[in-house]
Amino acid sequence: MTGSGLHDIINSTAFDVARNLTLFVLAVFWLGVAYWVRRDARRRLDDTWLVATATAVALIPIIGPLVYLLFRPPETLADVQSREMEVRALRKALRGPAEAACPVCRSGVHADFLVCPVCTTQLRQPCTQCSKPLEPLWQACPYCATPVGAVVEDLDVALTAEAIAVPQKKKRRAGAQARAS
Ligand SMILES: [Zn+2]
Ligand SMILES: [Zn+2]
Numbered sequence: 215m216t217g218s219g220l221h222d223i224i225n226s227t228a229f230d231v232a233r234n235l236t237l238f239v240l241a242v243f244w245l246g247v248a249y250w251v252r253r254d255a256r257r258r259l260d261d262t263w264l265v266a267t268a269t270a271v272a273l274i275p276i277i278g279p280l281v282y283l284l285f286r287p288p289e290t291l292a293d294v295q296s297r298e299m300e301v302r303a304l305r306k307a308l309r310g311p312a313e314a315a316c317p318v319c320r321s322g323v324h325a326d327f328l329v330c331p332v333c334t335t336q337l338r339q340p341c342t343q344c345s346k347p348l349e350p351l352w353q354a355c356p357y358c359a360t361p362v363g364a365v366v367e368d369l370d371v372a373l374t375a376e377a378i379a380v381p382q383k384k385k386r387r388a389g390a391q392a393r394a395s
Contacts, residue, residue, distance in 0.1 A: 247279050248272045258287045 251272035255265045268286070272278045289297070316323050316330040316337065323330055326347045328338050338347040343360040354361045 244273075244275055251279055251282050254286065255282070257290045257292070260291060 248269060252265065252269040255268035259265050259268065268282055272282050274281075314323050314325060315321065316333060316335060318335045319330060319333040321330065321332040323337060328340055328347050329336055338349065339362075340346065341348055341355040341358060341360060341362075343355060344358040346355060346357045348355060348362055352362055
């Protein structure tokens with residue numbers, strides 16, 4: 215009688231210990247999963263309230279964490295940031311190395327544009343010798359070493375000389391013809 219009673223006590227104690235241990239392990243696992251969800255949500259969500267909601271959902275045993283896994287954002291915030299940086303760098307590369315803005319309409323223009331393609335404002339003068347675009351402050355073309363403006367003056371002088379020379383040539387020719395006849 216006493217032996218069987220002791221046996222019962224030992225049995226029930228072993229059962230209790232096993233049950234308590236199982237409950238303890240389950241509780242640790244439950245809290246561990248909720249903690250993992252909170253940490254994961256903070257990496258993926260910008261909003262404090264959304265992180266709190268995700269953690270609350272994760273506290274529902276078994277179903278909660280599964281629901282979170284189904285609805286969590288596919289990318290972490292760090293992934294999103296690096297992707298945005300990549301896209302920005304790509305856009306910048308597409309726009310060209312020297313990005314500038316038109317002084318009139320503020321639209322993006324390249325460093326080698328002569329005229330704004332949007333509002334047709336003259337941005338640069340082409341070199342009279344090699345037609346490369348010249349910056350307004352440049353005194354000489356850096357591509358062919360032609361002084362800016364000098365060529366135009368020379369051209370003016372040349373044209374003037376030509377204008378003077380043509381009638382003289384005509385006169386000379388007329389004189390020659392007169393002498394010949
Ligand atoms: Zn413009
Ligand atoms: Zn030039």
